[in-house]
Amino acid sequence: MMKLSVMKAVSATCDAEWRSPLAEQIAARWEYDAGSCRAVWFSSNFVFRFTQGGQARILRFVRSDERTRAAIEAEMAFVEHLRARGIWAPGVYPSRAGAIVETVETDWGAFHAVAMEALPGEGRETEDLTPAMFRDWGRLTGELHNAAQGYAHPGRPDWRAQLDQAEDALPETEGVARAAARMLKERLGAMPVSAVNFGLIHYDLSPDNVRWGGERLGLIDFDDCAHYWFAADVAYALRDLYEDRASRLDLNHPRLLDFVAGYREVRALDDADLGGLRLFAAANHLIKLAELRAIVEEGHEPDEPEWAAGLRVKLAGMLEGYRAEMQALLDRSGE
Numbered sequence: 001m002m003k004l005s006v007m008k009a010v011s012a013t014c015d016a017e018w019r020s021p022l023a024e025q026i027a028a029r030w031e032y033d034a035g036s037c038r039a040v041w042f043s044s045n046f047v048f049r050f051t052q053g054g055q056a057r058i059l060r061f062v063r064s065d066e067r068t069r070a071a072i073e074a075e076m077a078f079v080e081h082l083r084a085r086g087i088w089a090p091g092v093y094p095s096r097a098g099a100i101v102e103t104v105e106t107d108w109g110a111f112h113a114v115a116m117e118a119l120p121g122e123g124r125e126t127e128d129l130t131p132a133m134f135r136d137w138g139r140l141t142g143e144l145h146n147a148a149q150g151y152a153h154p155g156r157p158d159w160r161a162q163l164d165q166a167e168d169a170l171p172e173t174e175g176v177a178r179a180a181a182r183m184l185k186e187r188l189g190a191m192p193v194s195a196v197n198f199g200l201i202h203y204d205l206s207p208d209n210v211r212w213g214g215e216r217l218g219l220i221d222f223d224d225c226a227h228y229w230f231a232a233d234v235a236y237a238l239r240d241l242y243e244d245r246a247s248r249l250d251l252n253h254p255r256l257l258d259f260v261a262g263y264r265e266v267r268a269l270d271d272a273d274l275g276g277l278r279l280f281a282a283a284n285h286l287i288k289l290a291e292l293r294a295i296v297e298e299g300h301e302p303d304e305p306e307w308a309a310g311l312r313v314k315l316a317g318m319l320e321g322y323r324a325e326m327q328a329l330l331d332r333s334g335e
Contacts, residue, residue: 074155123208138262205237
């Protein structure tokens with residue numbers, strides 16, 4: 001998630017109908033219907049919907065100090081690779097200048113932007129999924145991993161770089177989390193790696209990033225893609241089943257078993273892979289802990305809107321939960 005100060009600055013450009021002169025300025029790098037941009041979602045990126053000759057498109061942009069252009073270009077290359085292998089992911093539209101990623105200097109800073117297809121269908125909440133939908137979701141994940149196997153394009157981080165970055169960002173006062181980082185790197189470093197069990201994964205396969213209700217299931221939001229064990233996608237996708245707490249992950253949960261059954265219809269997933277789910281979940285907790293700490297520690301601003309203050313409180317609660325998970329991980333180290 002981006003800093004709340006950046007989110008607040010961009011949201012302040014939006015009018016009552018969620019139109020923004022900033023989004024219009026960025027969208028102008030593409031062929032588009034002037035005045036059609038409307039905000040949809042602010043989180044790790046700013047997401048606007050616009051039209052191009054009456055056809056719905058997605059404009060996604062992020063400030064240049066939040067993510068590099070090279071990382072976004074590598075993400076788009078991965079999406080194109082997956083599309084070529086049958087995964088229904090958004091097509092990417094080049095700008096007027098023929099660029100996949102545009103960097104735009106504005107009064108609000110420099111932003112990297114892409115324009116993509118708006119896939120039909122909608123996201124869902126985990127609690128709304130039926131057992132059959134869990135199997136479909138698992139099957140889609142297996143198909144994704146089949147398509148990703150062997151892909152070796154550079155430009156995206158791996159698990160070690162992410163854990164190193166998280167540890168480096170944590171001060172000495174976060175001693176428990178730093179100790180957990182060292183333990184995670186040691187344990188993950190001892191895990192076997194092969195072309196079959198390791199590759200570039202989506203890393204945010206939550207059901208709201210699946211497009212349900214179309215002619216087939218689609219996938220969006222590849223901006224967290226990273227090099228991990230494929231099973232890490234399973235661990236993070238199912239986080240709502242264990243309340244995003246690795247210590248509560250139940251490998252015999254009926255819906256987890258439904259997901260795994262669907263996955264195994266198209267791709268092998270052995271018990272050793274499943275045995276790593278708690279460790280993969282804990283690694284993600286550490287990465288999120290460092291990320292949220294930077295956001296929460298940014299500090300309250302005097303003119304902070306109510307939504308930002310409420311979000312800050314929510315994020316602080318999540319931060320404490322992840323700290324508790326790091327302590328639980330250390331407590332279980334002797335088991």
